[in-house]
Amino acid sequence: MTQTTSPRTTNQSQTDFSPILVADIGGTNARFAVATDFDIQTNSFVIEHLSIYPSANFSAFEAAIARFLNELDIDRPTRACLAVAGPIKGQQVYLTNLGWQFNAEEVKAEFGFESLLVINDFAAFAFAAPYLDESQNLQIKSGQSQANSNIAVMGPGTGFGAACLARDINGSAVMSCEAGHISLAAVTELDKQLLKVLQANNQHVSIETVFSGPGIVRLYEAMCEVHGQEPEDLSAAEIAAKAPECKMCDATLNHFCDWIGSVAGDLALTFGALGGVYIGGGILPRMTERLLRSRFVDRFSEKGLMSQYTKQIPVTLVTQENIPFIGAAACLHGRGK
Known part of the structure; x- marks a missing residue:
């Protein structure tokens, strides 16, 4: 079970938002982007710098995220959250349709993230619900x-x-x-x-x-x-x-x-x-x-x-x-x- 407190909304200013690398990892595509801001007027996150890669082009998740970060034309985010279509057991993540598996703590260390979370794709859907248009x-x-x-x-x-x-x-x-x-x-x-x-x-x-x-x-x-x-x-x-x-x-x-x-x-x-x-x-x-x-x-x-x-x-x-x-x-x- 993934748990969190409510995301900040009404009191969130647009000047103190630290960008977040966000990802949607599925059996067909590995999609990456950056949440660059929270917009109070629309009550949602500003999603930019989208890249989509065929998952089959990579032998491991680490290769896919490295590709995105190497091609990113802004400063690397220090925070990341990954939505994955697969089971998560502790720090171990399995994407059975791809044959990928990785350890979240090892990915965090390898790419220098200050914080990294990995969640199920439908958990991500639930987190998104209050921010839908x-x-x-x-x-x-x-x-x-x-x-x-x-x-x-x-x-x-x-x-x-x-x-x-x-x-x-x-x-x-x-x-x-x-x-x-x-x-x-x-x-x-x-x-x-x-x-x-x-x-x-x-x-x-x-x-x-x-x-x-x-x-x-x-x-x-x-x-x-x-x-x-x-x-x-x-x-x-x-x-x-x-x-x-x-x-x-x-x-x-x-x-x-x-x-x-x-x-x-x-x-x-x-x-x-x-x-x-x-x-x-x-x-x-x-x-x-x-x-x-x-x-x-x-x-x-x-x-x-x-x-x-x-x-x-x-x-x-x-x-x-x-x-x-x-x-x-x-x-x-x-x-x-």
């Missing part, structure tokens, strides 16, 4: 967020990620978790039929089993079996491309948007997210029209005795760029370093 994102469920209440972030991509920004009047802390591996619950009759097929083919049917890139394929194959159709050998991208004319592809994506409403509502209850729910990841921002037409809102809200609770929670689809950078800056800056 409403005009750049899409509200998919209206509601009334409560000040100083918890915020949940989640989303399907290569896998399924989630985290919580826990808040009260004294400050805040980010709670990372493995919510993607929670057992997936069925609500409707179709859910139950699909779940039965999925359970026959998977040892454990988790949220991520369905709500991820590979999960779309599993859901499509299960949908075909439930309807007595022979599935084609399609990737997630091909299912999306064929959806307009393929009945089973269309039904798969529709149900993906419906069912994830129940999942999001469950996690909103789990985290007590009266401050709102923010959905990111690489999949749903590409399906906005379908998501808005779906039963997402109804299924998010339909929670029996707790339906009045979930009905008041707003849900935002985050399409704004540079979220990991904003979150990394907020994480380190919030520690007052």
